[in-house]
Amino acid sequence: xxxxxxxxxxxxxxxxxxxxxxxxxxxxxxxxxxxxxxxxxxxxxxxxxxxxxxxxxxxxxxxxxxxxxxxxxxxxxxxxxxxxxxxxxxxxxxxxxxxxxxxxxxxxxxxxxxxxxxxxxxxxxxxxxxxxxxxxxxxxxxxxxxxxxxxxxxxxxxxxxxxxxxxxxxxxxxxxxxxxxxxxxxxxxxxxxxxxxxxxxxxxxxxxxxxxxxxxxxxxxxxxxxxxxxxxxxxxxxxxxxxxxxxxxxxxxxxxxxxxxxxxxxxxxxxxxxxxxxxxxxxxxxxxxxxx
Numbered sequence: 001x002x003x004x005x006x007x008x009x010x011x012x013x014x015x016x017x018x019x020x021x022x023x024x025x026x027x028x029x030x031x032x033x034x035x036x037x038x039x040x041x042x043x044x045x046x047x048x049x050x051x052x053x054x055x056x057x058x059x060x061x062x063x064x065x066x067x068x069x070x071x072x073x074x075x076x077x078x079x080x081x082x083x084x085x086x087x088x089x090x091x092x093x094x095x096x097x098x099x100x101x102x103x104x105x106x107x108x109x110x111x112x113x114x115x116x117x118x119x120x121x122x123x124x125x126x127x128x129x130x131x132x133x134x135x136x137x138x139x140x141x142x143x144x145x146x147x148x149x150x151x152x153x154x155x156x157x158x159x160x161x162x163x164x165x166x167x168x169x170x171x172x173x174x175x176x177x178x179x180x181x182x183x184x185x186x187x188x189x190x191x192x193x194x195x196x197x198x199x200x201x202x203x204x205x206x207x208x209x210x211x212x213x214x215x216x217x218x219x220x221x222x223x224x225x226x227x228x229x230x231x232x233x234x235x236x237x238x239x240x241x242x243x244x245x246x247x248x249x250x251x252x253x254x255x256x257x258x259x260x261x262x263x264x265x266x267x268x269x270x271x272x273x274x275x276x277x278x279x280x281x282x283x284x285x286x287x288x289x290x291x292x
Contacts, residue, residue, distance in 0.1 A: 032071045035060055039094060039105070039251065045217035045224065046105060048138040048179070048191050049092070054257045054277060058094055058249040063087055066245040073101040079211075079245050086111060086244065087213055090188025090284035092251040095215060097238055099231035104238065105251060106225050109184065110214035117205035118227070121194050121220060123182070124205070131183045137164070137176035138191060141259070160222060164195070187286035194220040200227040212241035251282040 031037075041054040050056075060069055064084040067075040073096060087093060091108045110116040115126050123130040142165055161175035168174060183189040194201075198221055208214050215238060217223025228237025254277050262272035 029071050033060065033069050034065065039103070041105065045219050045222060047193060047219040048140065049218045049282065050105065051257060051277070053259055053262065054254050056254045056282065057252050059252050060249040062250045063244055063247055068096050068246055068248040079243060081245050084244070087247065088188070089184035089186045090190060092282050093215070094248045094251065095238065095242055096246050096248065097230055103248065106215035106217050106223070107190070108213050109216050110208050112208055112210050112212055114208045115205050116208060116214050118201060118203050121201040125185065133181045135179045135181045135191060137179045138193070139174040139176055142173040142175055183287045188284040189287040190218065190284045192218045192220055196221050203227060208241045212243055214241050253282055254278060254280045
């Protein structure tokens, strides 16, 4: 009897197949837990740096590992950290709010021991105003961009930038909201949008506790961040400074991006692709004079 005939009689080794699939799943989970994981941007809280539909890579190791590192947040919430490190000003990080196992993505604007306040939309850090310089308005395409107000709005798809709609010479339409360049003490610089006066534009000075950081979104008027109460207090924000143990990693770069035209139909993916956003680094550049 030939070897092929013997194999046919023996049939498929289902145990070996299941074991192989289990090992592959464990390898994927380990990679997501210890090294990096993909991330999808579901809201406009980080516009203009991040758009709804951006897909990016988050590295899991820069600040050490904690309960939040595990895939699907399978571990109980705790304060322990392995190989701990502190984020830098301007880092874009993912964080879990105190009331639910859900990932937010925000920017680090204050570190442990910092004193932070906000006056009329400007950060006051350790008694000094953080520079906020007017820039030419960013241009956000007005069609199919999913620029919705998911922060405190009764209508989850209310277009908050409609007053800034502009028609260009080629006939296309864009939003041009008020745009500022913010520069933190280490020279990290990035663009923010601030277009209305609202309750989170002002808060009294507080000191960031040891082992905590203060986070904000770049779309300042539409971000549920450290300025806003958490679900424990009837809000949807982070409820103040957040423990670094609740930070799940650092956003590194965008892999690709799809605008609002993309559906489950693969035929819609190519027209919805934003090619100019692919491989964009999310590490903030340093202002002139601060580069090494």
